[in-house]
Amino acid sequence: MERLIQQASSFAGSIDGVILLVTALAGAWLLLSEGFFFWLLWRFRARPGVKTQYLDGSEKHVKKWINIPHGLVLVCDLFIIVAAIRVWVDVKQNLPEAQATIRVVGQQWGWVFQQPGADNQLDTADDILTTDDLYVEQGKTYHFQLQSRDVIHSFSVPVFRLKQDAIPGRTITGWFEPTRTGTFDIQCAEICGIGHGVMGGRIHVQDSTEHAEWVASNTPVATQ
Numbered sequence: 747m748e749r750l751i752q753q754a755s756s757f758a759g760s761i762d763g764v765i766l767l768v769t770a771l772a773g774a775w776l777l778l779s780e781g782f783f784f785w786l787l788w789r790f791r792a793r794p795g796v797k798t799q800y801l802d803g804s805e806k807h808v809k810k811w812i813n814i815p816h817g818l819v820l821v822c823d824l825f826i827i828v829a830a831i832r833v834w835v836d837v838k839q840n841l842p843e844a845q846a847t848i849r850v851v852g853q854q855w856g857w858v859f860q861q862p863g864a865d866n867q868l869d870t871a872d873d874i875l876t877t878d879d880l881y882v883e884q885g886k887t888y889h890f891q892l893q894s895r896d897v898i899h900s901f902s903v904p905v906f907r908l909k910q911d912a913i914p915g916r917t918i919t920g921w922f923e924p925t926r927t928g929t930f931d932i933q934c935a936e937i938c939g940i941g942h943g944v945m946g947g948r949i950h951v952q953d954s955t956e957h958a959e960w961v962a963s964n965t966p967v968a969t970q
């Protein structure tokens with residue numbers, strides 16, 4: 747998965763783990779059942795002198811071909827459910843202590859980011875506002891307050907394996923911890939009007955020195 751899309755958040759690996767588990771289990775059953783199906787087609791193909799049988803599925807020796815795989819599939823489901831709930835609780839239910847809180851506002855058709863300045867407090871005079879470009883620090887745990895100004899948007903950062911709907915009238919809190927420096931895509935993942943396709947942004951994950959410099963040079967200066 748890492749080869750397809752980089753992993754750049756602390757929980758990206760566990761999300762990928764669930765996706766791989768589902769793919770492996772469902773994929774194995776797909777190959778097995780399709781293989782068996784085509785073997786049956788070939789094995790019981792029309793041949794001269796062999797009469798067609800009508801099977802209504804009520805005999806025991808026929809039913810077991812349904813019941814045994816069915817039971818095994820349910821066992822696989824249990825593994826998926828347990829793995830999925832564990833990751834859900836880790837990523838969505840638990841909110842680790844924030845080292846910084848930012849606000850993300852979606853609107854037709856762009857993202858507005860508000861983050862604290864040097865005082866690390868949101869909603870103070872030195873807050874830094876940016877549009878479509880979000881600058882964060884590697885290794886720092888962020889809470890985000892996600893809002894929408896108009897319609898439903900979805901804040902999606904593929905390398906973080908993060909996707910969260912933004913709902914007008916609500917503030918949705920979530921978190922992430924970037925683990926890799928670089929510039930990555932932000933998308934809107936919910937059709938939100940004619941400009942939806944161009945509602946992209948970039949997240950810049952910086953190391954601490956670089957980020958401190960960015961904060962210092964972007965902090966608004968009070969004008970007299």
Ligand SMILES: [Cu+2]
Nearest residue numbers: 899934938945
């Ligand atoms: Cu949108």
